[in-house]
Amino acid sequence: MRxxxxxxxxxxxxxxxxxxxxxxxxxxxxxxxxxTLSAQELSQLVQTLSDRNRELRTGxxxxxxxxxxxxxxxxQGQSAVEVGREDLRRITAFxxxxxxxxxxxxxxxxxxxxxxxxxxxxxxLRNAGAEALAVDDVRVTHRSVAIQGPLALVVDxxxxxxxxxxxxxxxxxxxxxxxxxPGGIIAQLEQFISATITARAVERLTLPATAVDLAPTVxxxxx
Amino acid sequence: xxxxxxxxxxxWAISIGAGLAVVxxxxxxxxxxxxxxxxxxxxxxxxxxxxxxxxxxxxGTLRNEIAEAEAEVQRFQEESTTSSETLSRLNDQLxxxxxxxxxxALHGPGVIVEIADSQRVVPPGENPASFIVLVDDxxxxxxxxxxxxxxxxxxxxxxLVATSSIYAVGASVLVNTAFLSPPFRIEAIGSDGLQDRFxxxxxxxxxxxQRIEFFGLEFxxxxxxxxxxxAFVGNxxxxxxxxxxxxx
Numbered sequence: 001m002r003x004x005x006x007x008x009x010x011x012x013x014x015x016x017x018x019x020x021x022x023x024x025x026x027x028x029x030x031x032x033x034x035x036t037l038s039a040q041e042l043s044q045l046v047q048t049l050s051d052r053n054r055e056l057r058t059g060x061x062x063x064x065x066x067x068x069x070x071x072x073x074x075x076q077g078q079s080a081v082e083v084g085r086e087d088l089r090r091i092t093a094f095x096x097x098x099x100x101x102x103x104x105x106x107x108x109x110x111x112x113x114x115x116x117x118x119x120x121x122x123x124x125l126r127n128a129g130a131e132a133l134a135v136d137d138v139r140v141t142h143r144s145v146a147i148q149g150p151l152a153l154v155v156d157x158x159x160x161x162x163x164x165x166x167x168x169x170x171x172x173x174x175x176x177x178x179x180x181x182p183g184g185i186i187a188q189l190e191q192f193i194s195a196t197i198t199a200r201a202v203e204r205l206t207l208p209a210t211a212v213d214l215a216p217t218v219x220x221x222x223x
Numbered sequence: 224x225x226x227x228x229x230x231x232x233x234x235w236a237i238s239i240g241a242g243l244a245v246v247x248x249x250x251x252x253x254x255x256x257x258x259x260x261x262x263x264x265x266x267x268x269x270x271x272x273x274x275x276x277x278x279x280x281x282x283g284t285l286r287n288e289i290a291e292a293e294a295e296v297q298r299f300q301e302e303s304t305t306s307s308e309t310l311s312r313l314n315d316q317l318x319x320x321x322x323x324x325x326x327x328a329l330h331g332p333g334v335i336v337e338i339a340d341s342q343r344v345v346p347p348g349e350n351p352a353s354f355i356v357l358v359d360d361x362x363x364x365x366x367x368x369x370x371x372x373x374x375x376x377x378x379x380x381x382x383l384v385a386t387s388s389i390y391a392v393g394a395s396v397l398v399n400t401a402f403l404s405p406p407f408r409i410e411a412i413g414s415d416g417l418q419d420r421f422x423x424x425x426x427x428x429x430x431x432x433q434r435i436e437f438f439g440l441e442f443x444x445x446x447x448x449x450x451x452x453x454a455f456v457g458n459x460x461x462x463x464x465x466x467x468x469x470x471x
Contacts, residue, residue: 083308
């Protein structure tokens, strides 16, 4: 009896420890991280997540419209071909496999930017909503990255001079506002790298397709 | 008999006592941390934190719905492959385009890179931010992987595509639409030697490699024979860019 009482007591204590440890670990995970952000950071996060969710809602509405078109077209005939062709045009434009055009901005960059600075600039443009990018005539894809070559920066195997043009298709106002805000990427680069960067809105830009074959050679589709 | 009783009772009594001591310690820690949060979290922060959680939940739902709708589109296209040669050819092109642009889940050999905040005690006078994983660290790692020949990369399960950005909000990180927290696991599929090329690349050794060494960021890499990377889930419909008819 005494032994059983001891076992039960130990079980109870172990259970209590377990519950408390789980509670403690949970309190150290995400909620604590969110709560350690300042009100300003949280406000920025709310704004960013709201924007991203709005994009997702728009994207979802577009896919549903495409589904509706497929249903109307059925699975045979010219209409299904047209819906499929439209999808192909969309996907190849999205991934940089096809040339695209639209409103956006043109940046003239001059200065000794290093690879990190150029990659940061591209990242900032993407974050600001750029849908398609080109450094000079090199279309930027998901695999494009600026690296330091023997003589100059290189993007997708093409050398980039100390003066180059960066073109981005997207909301001109949104892109310019992000780039030109006080303390933004242009201000940082001009201060720390002595670069000269000008940006202007453009009514119509045309960006070429990538010259790089993006078909994977090692990776295979998962089932 | 007396000796046996004395030797048994103290043993379980000590176990219980030790257990209760742990309970007390953990309970006190939890109580203290709760008090800290209450003390340092303003009501505005509480409201905003709740909004963040709500938006993340909404995002999860939206992403699930997008993934389901995209899968349905693909089912329509796959079903129609047998209907005509034109459709069949078109669907082959669609499959290839999805594969090349990050819209298909992939598997293959590659490398796993893990990075997390330093466990070192921050010395007096040092900036605590130096001891945590920064967005620049992730960007450098991803850049080094692409530059080393990676064919596909995912950060904590977020597949990177042409429109992906890696963005900082305070000490936290947004990749695509997702709010990610450390530890970060970056997976990349690529040909033999990807791990070695990555570790030797300037994009890695130049900045993040030094931060790992100086500040003791937790870091590990491992080659993998068969990594599974998810497809990108998100908006692939452009608002501003349209396919061009006349450009090359």
